Amino acid sequence: MTISVEPFTKGSHHIGARIAGPGGRSFTVETESNHALDGSATPWLSATLPVAMKLGTTLRLRGATDSVALDNARRAQQILSGWYPRHYRPVEVEVEAQRLPETTPASGIGCFFSGGVDSFYSAVTQHDRITHLVFVHGYDIRPDDEELGRLALDSARKAAAELGKPLIEIRTTLRSDFADPMRVPWDHVYHGPALAHVAAALSSHVGTVIVPSSDTYETLEPWGSHPDLDPCWSTSSVTLEHRELDHNRKQKTFRIVESPVAMNHLRVCWENKGGGLNCERCFKCFRTRLHIDLAGGRCATLPNPIDPDTVRRMYINPSRRGLLRKSLVEMDEHGYDAPELEQAIKSAIRRSYLLQFFVR
Known part of the structure; x- marks a missing residue:
């Protein structure tokens, strides 16, 4: 059995791949940008x-x-x-065509930028080093969600x-039209390789791409984006x-509360109930707003007090x-x-023990 990947381009700013899998399944995936993209097969490896x-x-x-990507992918497979x-x-x-020789990296340094806490922290603390921010529509926001996509991009x-x-702007159907139909877990496996696809596609602009971590050394676990795995997609x-x-x-x-830019544009919500950047009702919005309150900050995109x-x-x-228990300690x-x-918070914790027997 074989998965066959045939890259194609629709101009310098639009790449794609026709993917033929076992059982006659086929997929067409496209990635486009406001910057020129690499039309080789390299971005499609990860x-x-x-x-x-x-x-x-x-x-x-x-x-x-x-050639380096192919060699590094062996280590990614081991992990x-x-x-x-x-x-x-x-x-x-x-590889049906030739291996590409090593090339000199571009001088630019990119940083993935969703507008969340992790990416704002990297953008602020690495500000003098970073030359480009990279926004992707198609991963946490579905490509067909035009309204939220426009809001987040703006x-x-x-x-x-x-x-x-x-700002390098990327729009891709990689997750919606390939990874999700193939049932590859986004969190535990695929989001790191998906980010690497974008990074490789931007090779003519950036020689280094920062992936802001969502974890710490103390709490690391197998995860799609990981300090051991991400470099293997280089x-x-x-x-x-x-x-x-x-x-x-x-x-x-606490660090980004000091940044007016972050406090004016922070986007942490993935539920987006109500059509805003943040719904202010989900768990992630609650935790973020609590930390902002603890730091004594004010956030324009989380303007309302926490509702008990x-x-x-x-x-x-x-x-x-x-x-939640940690929130009480904090x-x-x-x-x-x-x-x-x-x-x-204590009521929510007690209620969760009851709900776990009914929600599957």
Whole structure:
């Protein structure tokens, strides 16, 4: 069995791939940008290899592919198969065209920028080093969600302008039209390789791309974007750096509270109930707003006080339960006097034990 990948281009700013898989399944994936993209097979290596590993089938790239990327992908396979030995197996990678020789990297340094806490922290603390910010529509925002896509892009454009950085804008169907239909877990496996696809495609602009970490050294676990895995998707012209593991989410929030740009354009919500950048009702919005309050900050995109009734009714899974307990500790440490909110958090924790027997 084989997964065959045939790259194509629609001009210098629009690349794609026709992907033929086992059982006659076929997919067409496209990625476009306001910057020129690499039309070789190299960007499609990280995009398709995890799927080939999941299926246990040979990956055939029908286009010129960077030699360093191919060598590094062996280590990526070792890591993924070591983490998930029952579900991901090392496979052969065949290249029908020539291996591309090593090239001199571009001088630019990019940083993925969703507008969230992690990416704002990197954008602020690495400001003097970063030359470009990279916004992707198609990963946390579906490509067919035009309204939210426009809202988030407009906010990212304003933030980038205020930070004095050019914004590289990417729109891709990689997740919606390939990874999701193939049922590759986004969080635990695929989001890192998907980011690497974008980084490799931008090789004529940036020689280094920063992937802001969502984790810390103390809490690392197998995850799609990881300090061990991300560098394995590097090519001869683009090096991926997984950064900022020394600080947790609260510490990062305390730092970006000092940035007016971050407080004017922060986007943390993935539920987006109500059509805004942040719904102010979900767990992630609550945790972020709490940390901003603890830091004594004010955020234009999370303008309303935390509603205890909303917190009390939130769905809390076991991992969030631990974070809610941590919230109580943080409130106590910072002398945050909010007895009604404290009771709401405790009620949400108790309620979560009951709900776990009914929600599957």
